[in-house]
Amino acid sequence: MDEPRATRLVETALRCYPARWRRRHGEEAAELAALLIRDGTPAASIAWSYLAGAAREWLTPRPGRRLSTVACALLVAACSLGVSAGLLAPAAPARAAPTRAASTGQARASAHCRPGLPVPVPGVVAALGRPQVIIWEAAHGRSC
Amino acid sequence: MAVGRRDGRAGQDVLRRVGEASVLVLISLADGPKHGYALIQDIKELAGVELGPGTLYGALDRLERLGLIESLPADDRRHPYRITAPGAAALRVHLDSLERLSAAGRLRLQLGGI
DSSP states (O other), rough: OOHHHHHHHHHHHHHHHHHHHHHHHHHHHHHHHHHHTTTTTOHHHHHHHHHHHHHHHSSSSSGGGGGHHHHHHHHHHHHHHHHHHHHEEEEEHOOOOOHHHOOOOOHHHHHHHOTEEEEEETHHHHHHHSOOOEOOOOOOOTTT | OOOHHHHHHHSOOGGGGHHHHHHHHHHHHTTSOOOOOHHHHHHHHSSSOOOOHHHHHHHHHHHHTTTTTEEOOOOOTTTOEEEOOHHHHHHHHHHHHHHHHHHHHHHHHHTTOO
């Protein structure tokens, strides 16, 4: 690997460290890498060592990092909750409607074997207190 | 957070849990201050272990946090590191402990006739 590319590779790995670490060791670490490359150490192995070091540095608990860790955990929890709610929201009415419709035998009987006809299901709308909703019941291929 | 100030556990082997790289760094610094490149070369000669630069800085940070080494003012862009008095004491305790373990191991090998 030519020197500019090796230098870029190492610099990229060094950018993975926290800013505090880079301020403290950044220049020295880049110079050390240059000396090791001059000695014949492969740039990829130096970069890999710095990458592993950066991962360790981020994962090592620090007193000042507690708040940000908590903030990150909260953010992740909020995101996962949001995604779960988003996935569940469209599925819930579709699952709930047939259950309620099943309890109204008359409506079910009239809707049976008449695919494509809109059948208002009494009870559902009243319970929700919303404008009337038309529920389309699909035909049951087995009995018709 | 330095070992001596934090809990005053004099005589306890605090280096047992810091990892091999940190112990090698301390041993290398025992005969005088060195910067990163010199440490890597010295440890390679001393123990045949080629420390990666990421591992080296991890060990230096850990030892510095524990108060076992300190960084000296930079010459050019390099920071030399020096072992502190608690660092030297901790290294002595650790080497004594290794010596006892080594002696016990040799004795058992002898008794076992292997």
